[in-house]
Amino acid sequence: MVLRLLLVCAALFGIWLALKWFSKTSPAKAKKALIAVGLGLLVAAGVALVVTGKLAGLFAVAAGLAPWVARAMRVHGLWRGFQRMTGQKPSAPPPPPDSSTVMTPAQAYEILGLAPGADEEAIKEAHRRLMRANHPDAGGSTWIAARLNQARDTLLG
Structure with a gap:
């Protein structure tokens, strides 16, 4: 009982510190921090599923989240950042059509x-x-x- 109370107090204190930090930081840093926390939570959930022997649940969650993650990466431009991190060169978009020429x-x-x-x-x-x-x-x-x-x-x- 006492351990749970200490964990709740520690969690509330951590949330308070995070909110204080978010109010003072730039939006770009806050976005990166939220992404890191989200990825950390996903990894922690994956480890918990592996440890408890529910690996199939991990695959089900990953399969369910894959379209959402892919869309978010496209919409928010994270894919280009991922490509830069992995050393891949992003493909250059084709040039816009020349409006002065008529297509034959x-x-x-x-x-x-x-x-x-x-x-x-x-x-x-x-x-x-x-x-x-x-x-x-x-x-x-x-x-x-x-x-x-x-x-x-x-x-x-």
Whole structure:
């Protein structure tokens, strides 16, 4: 009973110190600290699952969190930081399309991967298929999505 009371007091004191530090630090340092604490809690939970023999639970939690972690890394730019930490070079985004040039039908067919003279249904299907794979909301590039839309508009008018 006394041990639990001491642990609760220590936890409350730690929370008070953390809040005091967060109120004085810069947002960038606070963000890094929160990420470190979150990762530390994930590692601690993983170790607890391994020690208690519930390793399958760890895999289930990791599988459930994987899409959320991947999206957060893309949305918050953490992926580029991860690449820098691991020594990987981030790929440079393609240049934006030159708005002064008009896309030719031949270029549009090439972008959509169609043979010249494809019918309207084939154009729509190719555009739909490529947009599913390259839409910015699904982690694709805005530049590629813009080029796909421009190709579709060029061919369909």
